[in-house]
Amino acid sequence: MRALLQRVARAPGGRRGKWLVLAAWLIVAVALGPLAGKLGDVEDTSANAFLPRGAESARVNTELEKFRTDPVMPAVVVYTGDGADAKAAADRPSFERFAAAGEEVSQPIPSEDGKALMTVVPLDSEDDITDKVDELRELAGANAPPGVDIEVGGPAGSLTDSVAVFDSLDSTLLLATGLVVAVLLLLTYRSPVLWLLPLLSVGFAAVLTQVCTYLLAKYAGLPVDPQSAGVLMVLVFGVGTDYALLLIARYREELHRHEDRHTALRIALHRSGPAILASAATIAVGLACLAFADINSSRSLGLVGAVGVVCAFLAMVTVLPALLVIAGRWVFWPLVPRYGTPARKPRTVWSRIGGAVALRPRWSWLMSVAVTGALALSAAGVSMGLTQAEMFQDKPESVVAQERISAHYPSGSSDPAKIVTSTGSAAEVRTAASAVAGVARVEDGGDRTPDGELTALSVVLRDTPDSQAAKDTIDGLRAAVHPMDALVGGTTAESLDTRRAADRDLTTVIPIVLLVVFAVLIWLLRALVAPLLLLATVVLSYFAALGASNLLFEHVLGFAGVDWSIPLMGFVFLVALGIDYNIFLMHRVKEEATRLGHARGVLEGLTSTGGVITSAGIVLAATFAVFAGLPLVTMAQMGVLVGIGVLLDTFLVRTVLVPALALDLGRWFWWPGRLWHRPPPDEPQVTRSTARDPARNPA
Numbered sequence: 248m249r250a251l252l253q254r255v256a257r258a259p260g261g262r263r264g265k266w267l268v269l270a271a272w273l274i275v276a277v278a279l280g281p282l283a284g285k286l287g288d289v290e291d292t293s294a295n296a297f298l299p300r301g302a303e304s305a306r307v308n309t310e311l312e313k314f315r316t317d318p319v320m321p322a323v324v325v326y327t328g329d330g331a332d333a334k335a336a337a338d339r340p341s342f343e344r345f346a347a348a349g350e351e352v353s354q355p356i357p358s359e360d361g362k363a364l365m366t367v368v369p370l371d372s373e374d375d376i377t378d379k380v381d382e383l384r385e386l387a388g389a390n391a392p393p394g395v396d397i398e399v400g401g402p403a404g405s406l407t408d409s410v411a412v413f414d415s416l417d418s419t420l421l422l423a424t425g426l427v428v429a430v431l432l433l434l435t436y437r438s439p440v441l442w443l444l445p446l447l448s449v450g451f452a453a454v455l456t457q458v459c460t461y462l463l464a465k466y467a468g469l470p471v472d473p474q475s476a477g478v479l480m481v482l483v484f485g486v487g488t489d490y491a492l493l494l495i496a497r498y499r500e501e502l503h504r505h506e507d508r509h510t511a512l513r514i515a516l517h518r519s520g521p522a523i524l525a526s527a528a529t530i531a532v533g534l535a536c537l538a539f540a541d542i543n544s545s546r547s548l549g550l551v552g553a554v555g556v557v558c559a560f561l562a563m564v565t566v567l568p569a570l571l572v573i574a575g576r577w578v579f580w581p582l583v584p585r586y587g588t589p590a591r592k593p594r595t596v597w598s599r600i601g602g603a604v605a606l607r608p609r610w611s612w613l614m615s616v617a618v619t620g621a622l623a624l625s626a627a628g629v630s631m632g633l634t635q636a637e638m639f640q641d642k643p644e645s646v647v648a649q650e651r652i653s654a655h656y657p658s659g660s661s662d663p664a665k666i667v668t669s670t671g672s673a674a675e676v677r678t679a680a681s682a683v684a685g686v687a688r689v690e691d692g693g694d695r696t697p698d699g700e701l702t703a704l705s706v707v708l709r710d711t712p713d714s715q716a717a718k719d720t721i722d723g724l725r726a727a728v729h730p731m732d733a734l735v736g737g738t739t740a741e742s743l744d745t746r747r748a749a750d751r752d753l754t755t756v757i758p759i760v761l762l763v764v765f766a767v768l769i770w771l772l773r774a775l776v777a778p779l780l781l782l783a784t785v786v787l788s789y790f791a792a793l794g795a796s797n798l799l800f801e802h803v804l805g806f807a808g809v810d811w812s813i814p815l816m817g818f819v820f821l822v823a824l825g826i827d828y829n830i831f832l833m834h835r836v837k838e839e840a841t842r843l844g845h846a847r848g849v850l851e852g853l854t855s856t857g858g859v860i861t862s863a864g865i866v867l868a869a870t871f872a873v874f875a876g877l878p879l880v881t882m883a884q885m886g887v888l889v890g891i892g893v894l895l896d897t898f899l900v901r902t903v904l905v906p907a908l909a910l911d912l913g914r915w916f917w918w919p920g921r922l923w924h925r926p927p928p929d930e931p932q933v934t935r936s937t938a939r940d941p942a943r944n945p946a
Contacts, residue, residue: 250656259568261514262389264360276454289464289471291547292410294841298741299541299748303725307736310667313702317348321374322380323401326364328357330392335364343928345379347371358655365656370403372691380407384644400648400737402662405635408643412879423873431869435862437494439577444570445491452487452562453480456555462823463554474882478548486530486824487559489863490523491567493831497861502584512572520564522834526827527560529764533823536759537815541748545694545756545815547734558807560575564912567638585630595699602647602849604907612907613901619787625794629733632746633880635738636714637807653711657687661902664721664740668696668733673702678726685709685720697911701704708739718743749811753818760819761786764826772833774920780908781833784900785825789818792892799887810881813888821883821892824867828860830900835911840922857902864897 258264298305324342326335335355342352350369368627370379380403387397398404425446431444456479463469497519501511534556537549576583604611635646649662668676673693674881690705704783706724708718717739724735731857761782768778793814800806835856871893874886909916 249396250393253383257513258515258571259565260509262509265569265572265589268565269573270353272451272566272569276451279458281624282461283454285290285785286457286461286471286476289461290476290640291470291472294741295543296470296547296684297474297544297745299744301541302542302548302741302744302748303734304740304744304859307665307667307734307740310701310734311703311736313666313701314445314694319350319369320376320403320406321367321401322383323398323648324366324369324383324387324651325398325400325648325868326366326395327362327651327655328395330395331364334395335366338387339366340636340717342366342368342383344694345370345383360655362656363651365652367401368403374779376403377407377410379720380404385823387689391553392789397650398648398651400645400652404645404648408639408645408653410637411643412877421480424870425480427873428484428488428866431862431866432488433831434480434762435866436579437582438579440574440580441495442576443754444567444578445495446487446568448558449487452555452559455562456480456483456558459556459558460551460897469550469554471551472544472547474544474549475551477882478885479551480730480875482552483555483559484554485867488564488870489712489827490526490560492859492863493523494519494563494567494867495571496856498568499584500855501584503588504577508572508575512568516564516568518838521771522831523560523564523765525834526830527556527769529826529830530823531560532763533760533819536756536763539756539759540752540815541746541755542752545752545812548816549819587770587843588776595854598850600857600902601853604853604903605846605850605910606741607615608907608910612904615904615907618899619791619895619904621786622792622794623790625798626790629793629795630815631811632808634711634807638810638880640880640883641689649711649940657709658709661702661708662738663690664724664735665731665738666704666724666728666735668704668707668728668731670699672731672733674703675705676728676731676733679731680704680706680724683714683720683723683727683751685723688699706737712739713742718746725894737926746811749815752815755851756815757818757932760822764822768826770839770918772920774917774923775920776912777833777909778915780912780916781826781829781905782822784904784908785822785829788825788892788895788900789821792821792888792895795895796884796888799891800884802881804887806880806884810880813884814884817888817892819854820889821896822891825892825896825900826894827903828864830855830865831860832905837917840917843916843920845916845922846910849906853902853906861897861902864893864901866871868893868897 259268272488274537294308295305298308322345324338326332332355337353339355343370346352347369348371352369353365353367355366368383370376380399384399387399391397428449429442429446436442460469460471460479462474464471493514498512498515501515502508505511505514531553533554534549537545540546540549571578601856635649639646665679666676677693680686685708687707687709690707693705694703695701708717708720710720720745721735721737721740727733764785765778765782768781769775772778797809800809830851836848836852838848839851839855842848843851868890871886871889874882875890877883877886914923
């Protein structure tokens with residue numbers, strides 16, 4: 248591994264190699280760039296893309312594809328208010344042109360209380376549903392009498408509103424993330440030019456990521472959905488910028504020690520390379536562990552994210568070093584690092600923090616644990632689960648339509664459950680389903696497959712499709728019809744299957760992620776105690792972030808609860824990303840402890856990496872905070888949770904908790920590694936004077 252890193256370092260840092268590396272990236276970007284724009288072509292937007300593998304509801308969706316050559320997706324137009332009867336009757340003939348071949352628009356269906364009408368428009372799902380629904384909404388809203396409210400919902404309306412969110416997701420996220428990163432880099436470097444190099448390198452990484460994701464999805468079966476595609480770019484920008492900050496900080500440091508910038512770059516890349524590699528490996532493998540999840544969207548997010556991290560790593564250790572060497576020292580203007588000058592001031596804020604921690608290390612880590620523990624307690628009161636109406640920050644029209652239906656009809660009228668059974672058992676299944684508590688009615692008739700072997704029955708539930716009562720009814724239906732080999736699906740069944748799969752995924756994926764991260768830390772630090780403690784601090788930080796986020800969700804943002812996918816997604820992202828800063832810190836501490844001794848090494852490592860890790864944490868937290876402004880509550884919750892967790896890791900865990908634990912344990916921190924067996928014999932004790940200023944105690 249050391250030889251490989253040396254060869255990698257020589258290429259972009261060489262006098263000719265830098266040009267070859269840049270030329271190679273330009274060729275890749277020009278030749279393969281057009282493929283990056285095709286990522287949307289391989290995105291899976293079907294219902295099963297967000298469902299658990301092998302779930303009964305997913306099997307029903309697959310079976311339903313056999314029933315028609317022209318599958319139908321209903322749009323439901325709901326009228327309320329005085330004068331609704333005349334408007335509904337006038338609209339029906341205009342709706343006929345939207346109906347699928349062989350289908351008819353229903354007569355306006357009055358509610359039992361006489362206060363609403365409902366017209367069902369059967370759309371051909373092979374057409375562009377979103378365009379059809381948009382036209383329906385425009386037509387239904389035209390010339391509406393005063394006092395008449397009209398909303399278009401149903402499955403087609405819900406799909407249209409969801410697509411509208413994801414259509415703007417990629418462009419909104421990319422623009423917002425790029426702007427946030429650019430501003431933060433400008434503030435970090437205070438240079439009118441330097442900030443462009445990390446951003447340009449991340450741009451190369453983004454192109455490579457999209458190309459690789461497209462090719463793997465098209466030819467290797469990589470699952471990609473709109474959510475994972477949107478998160479992908481944020482992850483690449485955040486992780487890539489972190490690696491750029493770490494490398495540039497080390498390069499600036501070496502420029503003070505070496506007159507030749509090529510030598511400085513090679514040394515910087517060689518010394519920071521293992522930490523960057525360990526970080527990328529931890530994040531990529533941690534995310535890849537989501538392949539063991541049942542929920543398809545979780546698997547997609549993990550595997551696609553792993554591809555993005557690998558591409559970001561490749562760009563940051565090749566094209567960024569090449570650009571830095573080509574640009575020369577002047578790119579740091581006006582704070583140009585001069586050869587022979589000190590790399591930093593004798594006294595910095597980080598040396599003061601390290602000194603304060605060193606004076607009372609046990610008190611420092613106990614207080615840090617108390618703070619994070621208090622925040623973690625708030626996680627105990629998390630309310631899990633969101634209804635369809637609660638999934639959006641701004642209520643879309645389809646949700647309003649469902650509320651109108653629930654107020655005046657059996658709540659499940661617009662979105663009935665589906666039962667698929669053999670035609671020979673259809674009558675028996677119908678009788679059993681009708682007797683289940685919570686079933687309003689089983690619709691007359693039933694669709695059959697062209698060969699007549701299967702029959703699909705529509706079951707109207709009394710309760711709102713995404714309510715707990717409706718889910719209990721689904722359990723009752725399944726218990727009643729399973730003896731006849733029938734399957735129960737539909738929106739309510741999908742929600743129920745997803746919730747249960749999320750619980751299973753928590754107990755399956757989390758232990759795997761912890762074992763993988765633990766193995767990477769052992770490889771990097773060559774110890775057991777340090778990896779265990781580092782992993783424990785990140786897990787504690789996760790629960791603290793979940794508790795703090797829950798307080799914001801409940802008391803500030805007004806969310807009704809936490810989506811079922813958030814605990815697992817948040818854990819994987821925070822453990823993988825949060826351990827980053829511990830890796831950056833402890834890799835430098837290990838390097839300095841070998842040279843200076845344990846106590847001095849801890850303080851020197853904290854002082855040397857304090858500024859860059861803080862900048863990296865702020866950048867990463869800010870990129871994920873972009874999610875908070877999205878209309879989808881799930882994405883907003885993910886952004887808030889990861890952002891808070893990264894800030895906790897940056898300012899508390901890495902700054903106070905980990906250094907305090909290392910100082911309190913002494914060389915036992917490295918047990919049973921070399922630093923524990925063979926501590927430097929002349930290691931000085933940390934006194935009050937050296938704690939206040941580590942530079943006073945010479946190596």
